[in-house]
Amino acid sequence: MKKKLGCLGVLGAFFFFFIVILVVISGGSSKGDCQVTPETSTQLVTTSDNASNSDWTKEGTVANKTAEKVFKAWVSKGLSGASASGIVGWVNSEGGFAMIGRAEGHYGSDLKSNSIAFGVRPSGLAYYTTEAGGGIYQFTPYTKYAPMNDPKWEDADAMNAFVIKSIKSGDWNKAMDLSGGSHSFQEMAQMTDPKQATLVWNAYERGNTAYINKAQKSADGQKAYDMFNGSNYHYNEKKFEESFGGKAKSTTSKTSETTSDSTILSLCDSASESVQGLFGKDKSGKVKYTSYNAWKPDQLPSDLKKYAVDPKSVGLSYRTSKGWNAIASTGGQCTDLSASLMYGLWLKGGVHPTQRMGNGNMVVSNWVSAFGGKSDSKPSSGSVFSSSGTSGAGHTGVVSHVFENGDILIVEQNYSSLSGDNGGFGQYSWNYRYVTTIELGKDGYSFYNPSKAGYKLSDKAKTVGG
Numbered sequence: 001m002k003k004k005l006g007c008l009g010v011l012g013a014f015f016f017f018f019i020v021i022l023v024v025i026s027g028g029s030s031k032g033d034c035q036v037t038p039e040t041s042t043q044l045v046t047t048s049d050n051a052s053n054s055d056w057t058k059e060g061t062v063a064n065k066t067a068e069k070v071f072k073a074w075v076s077k078g079l080s081g082a083s084a085s086g087i088v089g090w091v092n093s094e095g096g097f098a099m100i101g102r103a104e105g106h107y108g109s110d111l112k113s114n115s116i117a118f119g120v121r122p123s124g125l126a127y128y129t130t131e132a133g134g135g136i137y138q139f140t141p142y143t144k145y146a147p148m149n150d151p152k153w154e155d156a157d158a159m160n161a162f163v164i165k166s167i168k169s170g171d172w173n174k175a176m177d178l179s180g181g182s183h184s185f186q187e188m189a190q191m192t193d194p195k196q197a198t199l200v201w202n203a204y205e206r207g208n209t210a211y212i213n214k215a216q217k218s219a220d221g222q223k224a225y226d227m228f229n230g231s232n233y234h235y236n237e238k239k240f241e242e243s244f245g246g247k248a249k250s251t252t253s254k255t256s257e258t259t260s261d262s263t264i265l266s267l268c269d270s271a272s273e274s275v276q277g278l279f280g281k282d283k284s285g286k287v288k289y290t291s292y293n294a295w296k297p298d299q300l301p302s303d304l305k306k307y308a309v310d311p312k313s314v315g316l317s318y319r320t321s322k323g324w325n326a327i328a329s330t331g332g333q334c335t336d337l338s339a340s341l342m343y344g345l346w347l348k349g350g351v352h353p354t355q356r357m358g359n360g361n362m363v364v365s366n367w368v369s370a371f372g373g374k375s376d377s378k379p380s381s382g383s384v385f386s387s388s389g390t391s392g393a394g395h396t397g398v399v400s401h402v403f404e405n406g407d408i409l410i411v412e413q414n415y416s417s418l419s420g421d422n423g424g425f426g427q428y429s430w431n432y433r434y435v436t437t438i439e440l441g442k443d444g445y446s447f448y449n450p451s452k453a454g455y456k457l458s459d460k461a462k463t464v465g466g
Helices: 007-033 048-054 062-075 081-091 156-168 185-189 194-200 214-227 237-244 302-307 334-345 360-371 437-442
Strands: 384-387 395-402 408-412 431-435 446-448
Touching: 062 081, 062 156, 062 214, 081 185, 081 194, 081 214, 156 237, 185 194, 185 237, 194 214, 334 360, 334 384, 334 395, 334 408, 360 384, 360 395, 360 446
Parallel strands: none
Antiparallel strands: 384 395, 384 446, 395 408, 408 431
16 A cells, blocks of 8 residues: 655645755756856856855955956066056955946946946936946946947956056056156056055046045055065066057156246136137147146146136236135135136126036036026137046036147146145145047036127236246
């Protein structure tokens, strides 16, 4: 006589069978989720089930392997272990290593919901004027690296190669070095102190110092140096020259190191009618400068003086509050310079325009709201500008000149350590900067010229060179 299963036995068998089915289904689903991108991904899937993989300091994790890949990419090009560790330390608090193609604003642990490779659009804050960023190095806007759904977003090797190529082509501004020096890329490549090398890396990143935790980045650089045995890797000049062609280019021109007694402009665009010097005579002149070339007032090259509007000519004092008649913040922010200089430059019926409202990226739209007309995508001398800048608040300044090729010279405050509060220079100051057409598009520059509202340039306005 066959022994029959009791009711509980039947239920138990059914329950076991059900569990097996779930495991099979789950396994199949899991495999589907691991389909990162077509054969090119250098990252394992990160899900809520293996969130521990996000710890870059734990050997063998996804994040640790990605961080090591970044380290080895740079030492393979001849950089010292300290220099490569500095890069790792910096980017750990940028895009990070837990997910190679992470879209800005997305903090989950599964690729399909957080990686640009799967069509996830980065999301910045409401006042961003360009697309947000993504990736290990936090490329901003993300489109400068690769389009949405591109497999390269999960390819760490491709990201490293992209940055290496950028630096080889001159994407380096030693004026943005946060180590207290002004180091070329080749000088950084030879460094033996990972903490110092970490801070020098801002010459590539060019982040806003108000939002950079230098202590954290330096500590992460030291941590990478210890984990990846950085002391075993020394600067290799032969590899460096093969990779970067000898002395890597720098966007800081030698000419910028000459001195003069003049004062200078900043990160803005200005539009004007003809006044003394070449201020207002747009689409003229040829000079040999590039993006992020910038100068303090006493460093302005002689060939730029005739194009550089002098804030002193319309009453603004340098390093004192006299003549700063439209303070928008502390006196040391970009908005203070743009509001006060625009006040001094323009007149209508003997009355100066006053517009103090908004962060840097909101200034142009607030001028439009206050005085009418519309914003422009093309610069003109005497125009106020807004751009995405290097922080969520954006940047503003005044256009001093538009050159024949469409590049511009701006006057601004709060740029690097050349002027303003954030770099520690101080209030009531300004600097000049050269901005290329490529940068104008990349950083989403917009402009407003008060002549649209019937204002005229003050006849007191002059350039540094006459």
